[in-house]
Amino acid sequence: MSPLLTTAILVTFGCYALAAALALTRVLRGPLVLDRVLALDLLYVYGLLIMMVLGIKYDSDAYFEGALLIALLGFVSSAAMAKFILRGEVIE
Amino acid sequence: MTMPMWVELVLAVLLVGSGVFALIAAFGVATLPTFFQRMHPPALAYTFSTWCVTLASIISASMREGKLVLHPWTIIILLSITVPVTTLLLSRAALFRRRDAGDVGIPPPLSVREQTGPSAPESGRSQVVS
Numbered sequence: 001m002s003p004l005l006t007t008a009i010l011v012t013f014g015c016y017a018l019a020a021a022l023a024l025t026r027v028l029r030g031p032l033v034l035d036r037v038l039a040l041d042l043l044y045v046y047g048l049l050i051m052m053v054l055g056i057k058y059d060s061d062a063y064f065e066g067a068l069l070i071a072l073l074g075f076v077s078s079a080a081m082a083k084f085i086l087r088g089e090v091i092e
Numbered sequence: 093m094t095m096p097m098w099v100e101l102v103l104a105v106l107l108v109g110s111g112v113f114a115l116i117a118a119f120g121v122a123t124l125p126t127f128f129q130r131m132h133p134p135a136l137a138y139t140f141s142t143w144c145v146t147l148a149s150i151i152s153a154s155m156r157e158g159k160l161v162l163h164p165w166t167i168i169i170l171l172s173i174t175v176p177v178t179t180l181l182l183s184r185a186a187l188f189r190r191r192d193a194g195d196v197g198i199p200p201p202l203s204v205r206e207q208t209g210p211s212a213p214e215s216g217r218s219q220v221v222s
Contacts, residue, residue: 002097008104015111019118019137026121026130034186035130039121041178042134045142046114048167052145053107056152064149067167075174082181086188 001059009057013050020046037081044074095155103148110144113137127186131179138175142168 023046026039048070055063080090095103113136120133146164153161190198 002095002100004104005095005100008107012107012111015108015115019111019114022115022118022122032127032186032189034182034189035127038127038130038134038182041182042117042121042137045134045137045171046118049110049114049137049141049145052149052164052167056103056107056149059152059156061153064164064167068170071167071170071174075170075178078178079174079181082178082185086181086185 009053012053016046016050016053033085034082037078037085040081041074041078044070044078048074099151099155103151106144106148106151110141110148113140113144117141128183131183131186135175135179138171142171 020043023039023042027036027043030036030039048067051063051067051070055061055067084090117133117135117137120136121130124130124133146168149164150162153164187198191201
């Protein structure tokens with residue numbers, strides 16, 4: 001792997017880390033509960049992106065399945081949270 | 093692994109673009125003033141960042157295997173199905189909460205508007221508001 005790609009992957013990780021820190025400030029600060037849910041939703045997408053970039057960095061296929069799992073579980077948890085805030089119950 | 097120079101260049105551009113758009117999305121979520129405005133910037137991370145990273149992953153895996161590998165595309169399909177559902181649920185929850193709290197400028201429920209017109213709401217949630 002050339003220095004160009006290594007540097008690009010490092011820059012990308014830096015961007016993701018900064019973005020996750022900014023989203024975390026919204027989780028901690030958010031005036032509404034919904035703000036926190038929205039920022040958590042964004043955080044799981046950052047986790048997914050980091051898994052995909054790790055798969056490129058180590059040139060491996062195993063990270064893809066982790067990213068798929070993060071996408072599925074993140075959707076289920078966010079939808080359950082939003083449903084709970086909306087109706088007071090997850091499954092009626 | 094040996095990749096041609098132009099492939100690495102394409103990968104680098106895709107990765108850095110995804111990082112920059114993820115950063116813009118998080119900046120918007122952290123700084124915009126109201127919740128309904130804050131709902132919009134995550135769409136950048138959900139679409140543009142994920143598309144760029146997935147395309148980079150497809151290129152990298154295809155170079156490794158020596159043939160076209162498309163299974164990272166599953167991530168794009170999965171996210172484009174699930175993200176609108178979450179966003180819709182969140183915005184509905186925010187709308188109902190605002191209506192219950194009696195905020196001004198929130199549109200009334202559709203059922204009330206159809207039955208009695210917007211001027212004289214008689215039933216439903218808008219009674220709580222007024």
